[in-house]
Amino acid sequence: MSEELLLSLLTQNIIYILGAIFLMILIFKGIRIVPQSEKYVVERFGRLHAVLGPGINFIVPLLDAVAHKVSILERQLPNASQDAITKDNVLVQIDTSVFYRILEPEKTVYRIRDVDGAIATTVAGIVRAEIGKMDLDEVQSNRSQLIGQIQHLVESAVDDWGIEVTRAEILDVNLDQATRDAMLQQLNAERARRAQVTEAEGQKRAVELNADAELYAAEQIAKARRIQADAEAYATQVVAKAISDHGIEAAQYQVALKQVEALNALGAGEGKQTILVPANAIEAFGNAFNMLKGSGK
Structure with a gap:
């Protein structure tokens, strides 16, 4: 066998091997295994083409590319504090925490750049607006209602970003020292007032009980006298009847x-x-x- 024939066969084998390797690479590139906690955003020629869910997925090699790998796990924003003024002009500091997850990553990656920053800004504005509608006492006593209202408004605001707000919490409502001192004085005054009212009610009840006792005694005395008078009248009647008869x-x-x-x-x-x-x-x-x-x- 000549050297030219051997060289030709060797060249053909190399081409076949390279072709097989290229085909394997294409197949490998066309298969995408997506973890359970993620979604892949696929682009074709720089435009959104598809969103791959968890499991085995197929794309067209060389045409399609995974542009974004987005986690769909629930996330928590860092705890944030913002100042707000209540309806009765009291300055409070609200500590909030928000939990969310991405449901539609194609909206999230193409409509908003900083998801955490955008949600935090939205929450701060909504909290200030809602606190401004309520008195301080209402903020303290209706916290669960306030949390529900804030979560509903935040959900409406971030819906266009493909995000679901799973939970919103008000961790604490802090007051400045002057306000705390004023509230403490008010609380002490209220306690003193309640004590005075309780004492006055006790004295009133004692007077009422004494009056009831005296009334009962007078009724019993009157009843005894009435019985005695009835007995004397009966005796007189018997004597009179006896005189009349005998x-x-x-x-x-x-x-x-x-x-x-x-x-x-x-x-x-x-x-x-x-x-x-x-x-x-x-x-x-x-x-x-x-x-x-x-x-x-």
């Missing part, structure tokens, strides 16, 4: 009974007392004993 003898009988009871009471004494009776008392007692004897007592 005449004067019943009345004389009752008088004689009372006289005898009086004598028994005198006899039960210690014997040291001296009793003065009218001259006709003996005759009256005798009549009483006769009436009782006649009645079988």
Whole structure:
């Protein structure tokens, strides 16, 4: 075999090998494996052509190129502080933190250069605007509502950039020392006022309870007197009925009974007392004993 033939065969083999290598390079260039946490922005001749999602993707070698590799993981902006003035003219310092992620990288890479800076500026402006609509007490008490409003407004502002704001937080609301001292004085005054009100209400309640007790005692006394009067009236009624039914003898009988009871009471004494009776008392007692004897007592 001549040297020319060997050289020709060697040249053909080299061409085949180079062709195979070139074909392998084209295949390698046409395959793109995108990680789960990223998206690739593909350009063709300098213009947006496609967005590759996670997994195996194919592009046209030499025509298409991966221009941007964008992470779709959730990101956190550095904590920021901005001054704001409330509706009642109190200067406050608001510490905020924002979390976001990129949903449409083709919008993010072609519409905004500094994503973090743009979002931070937007958040600062919205926070100042919302704080200016509220009094200081409302800022302190309605923080969750304020956070929700800020997140909604930030989402609307960054929607054109293909960004989703997942969470916005107000970490702290700081006041200057003069404002803190004034609030502390107001708080102490409010506590003193509440203590005075509580004491006054206690005294008022004590007076009311005393009045209720006196009223109850008066009612009970009146009720007892009414019962006693009813009993006396009933007794009088019985005596009157007896007189009406039996005449004067019943009345004389009752008088004689009372006289005898009086004598028994005198006899039960210690014997040291001296009793003065009218001259006709003996005759009256005798009549009483006769009436009782006649009645079988």
